[in-house]
Amino acid sequence: MRLRWFLLPIFSILLLTSPSLAARLKFQKIDSTQNYLESTRDWKYLLANFESTGTVQKKLIPQLNKPEIFSKTNDTSLFGGIIPLGKEIPELKSQVKALMARYSFLKPGMFFLDIETGNYLNIDGEKIFPAASTIKYPILIALFEQVDAGNIKLDEKLVMRRDLVASGSGDLQYKRAGIKLSVIETVNKMITISDNTASNMIIDRLGGKAKLNQRFHSWGLKNTVIRNMLGDFKGTNTTSPADLVRLSALVDQHKLISEGSQGQVLDILRHCHNNKLLAAGVGKGGTIAHKTGDIGFLVGDAGIISLPNGKHYLAGIFVIRPHDDERGREFVRQVSHLVYQYLDQPKLSQKY
Numbered sequence: 001m002r003l004r005w006f007l008l009p010i011f012s013i014l015l016l017t018s019p020s021l022a023a024r025l026k027f028q029k030i031d032s033t034q035n036y037l038e039s040t041r042d043w044k045y046l047l048a049n050f051e052s053t054g055t056v057q058k059k060l061i062p063q064l065n066k067p068e069i070f071s072k073t074n075d076t077s078l079f080g081g082i083i084p085l086g087k088e089i090p091e092l093k094s095q096v097k098a099l100m101a102r103y104s105f106l107k108p109g110m111f112f113l114d115i116e117t118g119n120y121l122n123i124d125g126e127k128i129f130p131a132a133s134t135i136k137y138p139i140l141i142a143l144f145e146q147v148d149a150g151n152i153k154l155d156e157k158l159v160m161r162r163d164l165v166a167s168g169s170g171d172l173q174y175k176r177a178g179i180k181l182s183v184i185e186t187v188n189k190m191i192t193i194s195d196n197t198a199s200n201m202i203i204d205r206l207g208g209k210a211k212l213n214q215r216f217h218s219w220g221l222k223n224t225v226i227r228n229m230l231g232d233f234k235g236t237n238t239t240s241p242a243d244l245v246r247l248s249a250l251v252d253q254h255k256l257i258s259e260g261s262q263g264q265v266l267d268i269l270r271h272c273h274n275n276k277l278l279a280a281g282v283g284k285g286g287t288i289a290h291k292t293g294d295i296g297f298l299v300g301d302a303g304i305i306s307l308p309n310g311k312h313y314l315a316g317i318f319v320i321r322p323h324d325d326e327r328g329r330e331f332v333r334q335v336s337h338l339v340y341q342y343l344d345q346p347k348l349s350q351k352y
Contacts (some may be wrong), residue, residue: 005136013197034046039349054116080246080249082253083113085118085120086118087119088121088122089121091342092121095119099334100123103185103327106319107320108124108317108318108319108331110122110316110317111123111245111315113245113266114311114343115249115311115312115313116311125240125241126241128223128238128239129239130234130236130238130295131238131293132232132237133169133199133292134244134291134292134293134300134301134302135230135237135239137191137247138239139199139203139226140190140191140246141247141250141251141256141257141265142216143202143205144257145257146206146256148261152183152206155184156183156257158180158181158205159179159347161178164200164204166199166231167195167196168196168230169171169196169231170193170194170196170198171193171195180225186198187200187202191271194272194274196230197230200229203230209226212226213226216293219247220246224238224247225238225239231295233296235295235297243316244316245302248304248314249314265289266289267289268341268343269289269304270288270289272289276333277292277317277329277332278317278332280335281332281334281335281338283340285307296323298319299318299329300318301332302315302321305340307343313339315336317332319331
């Protein structure tokens with residue numbers, strides 16, 4: 001008995017001082033039912049790895065090594081299980097690649113899908129990026145899904161609790177705790193001015209991060225995960241360009257929300273105040289319903305763009321950049337302009 005009590009503290013010391021063992025135990029904190037990352041490791045470590053390798057190491061975070069959500073070679077495959085996938089557009093890809101060569105210091109990922117033809121542009125579209133405020137897009141859809149189910153009413157009041165107040169974007173942080181806002185007021189602030197406090201109020205009303213992650217996973221968004229409440233300035237919440245395009249496809253095809261809710265959702269997204277990314281590349285007569293994101297070392301944008309002729313396409317793009325470098329935004333604007341101009345051509349009504 002004395003020997004056991006003597007050895008126990010020695011074993012504890014060895015456990016705590018063994019870096020490899022401690023690291024293994026740290027990364028064992030994973031919810032096996034959801035297969036989501038629960039590590040407390042700073043995103044900057046992952047960012048450095050992304051910048052050096054172009055992807056997230058399989059051996060570091062096995063669960064982030066997701067299979068691609070579409071086939072590049074099978075023309076009859078379905079994107080997201082709902083839209084017949086056409087072919088990649090070589091001329092557009094070469095134009096974007098040439099642009100990337102001029103911005104070689106940026107690390108972009110993008111996916112654009114022409115709804116009518118199924119043809120697409122994919123450049124690292126399946127890679128995982130910090131979601132920044134684009135995470136508010138799937139949160140918006142989850143809310144209206146619950147509205148359709150009758151579980152939430154848009155006119156019900158939410159209380160702005162002190163623990164939900166967040167810095168960063170938005171004006172609710174300057175209001176006194178305890179004020180009440182309707183759900184529709186709150187969600188409008190979440191999208192239009194990207195209010196972080198409003199986002200936390202909606203997350204809370206929807207049951208928290210774990211429940212939302214379950215919803216995202218059930219939609220097939222394999223890389224879209226909320227790990228921290230907003231604002232997530234370190235970029236621990238993640239998604240991918242293809243995930244957000246898949247979400248847009250599900251919304252467009254009425255697979256998640258009703259036609260009435262879809263109309264409200266698109267109207268909210270069309271009033272996003274940030275018009276410096278994809279919106280800046282949309283040509284005359286075109287419209288965009290979208291959500292942007294910006295956390296210094298990254299910008300992103302995703303949504304649905306409509307052409308004057310009634311056709312539309314889906315977009316998702318992220319760019320890792322030097323901190324607050326305006327050239328990251330300029331790159332997104334130029335990519336958006338190239339895609340819009342190309343898809344606005346009358347000849348593109350036929351498949352390749």
